[in-house]
Amino acid sequence: MNCTGTCTFTFAFTFTFAVAFAGAGAFAFTFTGRLRVRARACDVRGGGAARTAMRSRDRRCLVIVVREIFQLHFGKAREAIELAREGRRLEEAAGAAASRMLVDVTGTHYTLVLEAEYESLAQFEERSRKGMDTPEWKAWYARFVPLVREGRREIFRVVE
Secondary structure, three states: OOOOOEEEEEEEEEEEEEEEEOOOEEEEEEEEEEEEEEEEOOOOOOOHHHHHHHHHHOOOOOOEEEEEEEEEOOOOHHHHHHHHHHHHHHHHHOOOOOEEEEEOOOOOOOEEEEEEEEOOHHHHHHHHHHHHOOHHHHHHHHHHHHHEEEEEEEEEEOOO
């Protein structure tokens, strides 16, 4: 993600190591220092604390979560999951955001969810259009559609 701003975290540390030798005495080492870490705002691959800290200070950096929710036909979950993995590889090769794959534990049976984060709706639309324009994606989609009973898309703005 290419959001604006950075966070800087400073950690102070002290380590003491004591070593004792049988009959030969002992010695100790003490290390003290500071570690500075800079993180990009809203870096979804980075730690959540840095992302949340920057988001609260810099509201220009929005994150959109897109969930593609598919209700699968009975008995087609394994096949759909394998095809979804293949589809994710195609999307990532075309520049789409890395997505998470979720399946139901409770609720409606045979639910498959693909969830990804984007900086904005514009970025989501641009990457979706780019990915769906490839012949590979169209061929993949033709194989995936028969496994799906119905689907919907949910889009959320991350606030914290």
